[in-house]
Amino acid sequence: TELDQLYVHESVENVIPQDAFVDAFDEVSIPAELVGDGREYDASDAIATYAPRPEFLDAGWVHCIRAGYDEFDTDAYDAAGVALTNSSGIHGSTVGELALTFMLSLARLGHRYRDHQNERSWWEPPYDRPFTIENERVCVVGLGTIGEAIATRCDALGMDIVGVRRSDEPVPGVSELFDPDRLRDAIENARFVVLTVPHTPETEGLLSDEEFAAMRDDAFVINVARGPVVDEESLIAAIKNDRIAGAGLDVFETEPLPDDSPLWGLDEVIISPHKGSATNRYHLDIADLVAENVRRYQSGDILKNRVA
Ligand code: NDP
Ligand code: 7N6
Numbered sequence: 001t002e003l004d005q006l007y008v009h010e011s012v013e014n015v016i017p018q019d020a021f022v023d024a025f026d027e028v029s030i031p032a033e034l035v036g037d038g039r040e041y042d043a044s045d046a047i048a049t050y051a052p053r054p055e056f057l058d059a060g061w062v063h064c065i066r067a068g069y070d071e072f073d074t075d076a077y078d079a080a081g082v083a084l085t086n087s088s089g090i091h092g093s094t095v096g097e098l099a100l101t102f103m104l105s106l107a108r109l110g111h112r113y114r115d116h117q118n119e120r121s122w123w124e125p126p127y128d129r130p131f132t133i134e135n136e137r138v139c140v141v142g143l144g145t146i147g148e149a150i151a152t153r154c155d156a157l158g159m160d161i162v163g164v165r166r167s168d169e170p171v172p173g174v175s176e177l178f179d180p181d182r183l184r185d186a187i188e189n190a191r192f193v194v195l196t197v198p199h200t201p202e203t204e205g206l207l208s209d210e211e212f213a214a215m216r217d218d219a220f221v222i223n224v225a226r227g228p229v230v231d232e233e234s235l236i237a238a239i240k241n242d243r244i245a246g247a248g249l250d251v252f253e254t255e256p257l258p259d260d261s262p263l264w265g266l267d268e269v270i271i272s273p274h275k276g277s278a279t280n281r282y283h284l285d286i287a288d289l290v291a292e293n294v295r296r297y298q299s300g301d302i303l304k305n306r307v308a
Contacts, residue, residue, distance in 0.1 A: 001044050003044055006045075010036050012049065015277070016065070020283045030046070041059040045060055050066060052071055061297055062082060067089075074307060077308035087286060087305065089145050091146050095196075106220050112125060137162065141186070143177075148171050162190065195221070198225070207230045209237075217242060220245055222248045223251055246267075247268070250274055251276075289304070
């Protein structure tokens with residue numbers, strides 16, 4: 001069946017103003033229309049959405065506007081024979097630059113200066129606290145679009161980069177690749193451990209007590225992947241007990257991060273509200289991906305980023 005309608009589900013509002021998004025689809029060859037819950041779909045419908053809905057399993061093709069599609073039941077899509085695509089490939093610069101923002105601040109103390117600026121205080125750090133990320137080792141766990149973009153940027157800043165992935169596909173700038181079962185060897189000498197893996201049963205709780213014990217006590221965790229990849233309670237304990245130095249976190253076990261989370265009060269933790277991918281061009285990046293896949297779908301080609 002050919003597609004004749006693209007529906008943009010209102011859940012995209014989580015990240016993109018709906019109207020900007022629908023307008024961005026001007027270049028797509030089928031009309032785009034905003035929808036809410038409860039509509040009926042058939043095989044000639046495509047849907048672009050942030051969140052999953054049961055009724056999407058009647059459509060021809062569903063596009064998730066996130067890279068992480070862990071909220072979607074891929075088995076159900078396979079069983080229904082409905083194509084599901086994700087948005088990997090567009091977050092290298094956005095999330096990559098946030099990871100570098102965290103690393104540079106944790107080394108050069110942007111976060112501490114701003115804390116003291118809020119108090120109009122000319123605070124000077126202890127002599128041994130500032131360092132340069134140049135010549136420091138970073139371990140990037142997950143070397144896809146985002147991990148590679150981080151490795152490129154760390155390489156440009158003179159860092160020593162090691163990485164963890166399942167395949168042995170090399171990545172420019174990464175001096176050594178470790179299998180996931182050697183995670184501990186990979187992280188033990190790193191000043192920064194950066195998480196860029198998808199949230200799967202294998203990656204849930206990847207960093208927990210044993211990993212924090214293996215890490216250097218002056219190391220920082222950067223999580224721009226998904227909250228559950230880190231055991232948050234262990235992380236808080238590791239920072240409070242000085243087993244590691246701190247963290248830069250864009251993602252959390254519960255979002256928004258609850259008011260009573262101890263993370264809010266830790267000086268060496270930088271918190272951002274799951275906005276690593278934020279950019280004023282997000283609607284255009286997504287529209288490019290969707291337009292490409294509409295072309296492929298209509299000509300019977302394999303869809304880009306198909307995950308079910
Ligand atoms: P990619 O699919 O391009 O990269 C993921 C990489 O992780 C792959 O290269 C894969 O390599 C590796 N990987 C998978 N499983 C494991 C494992 N068990 N151990 C080690 N490595 C593993 O995805 P993206 O880079 O686009 O995004 C990564 C994740 O980041 C997303 O799934 C999402 O959850 C999160 N994200 C967060 C954003 C934010 O706003 N903070 C924005 C965008 C994404 P290999 O196959 O060789 O193992
Ligand atoms: C913004 C979501 C992802 O998985 O969580 C991120 O892509 C960003 C649309």
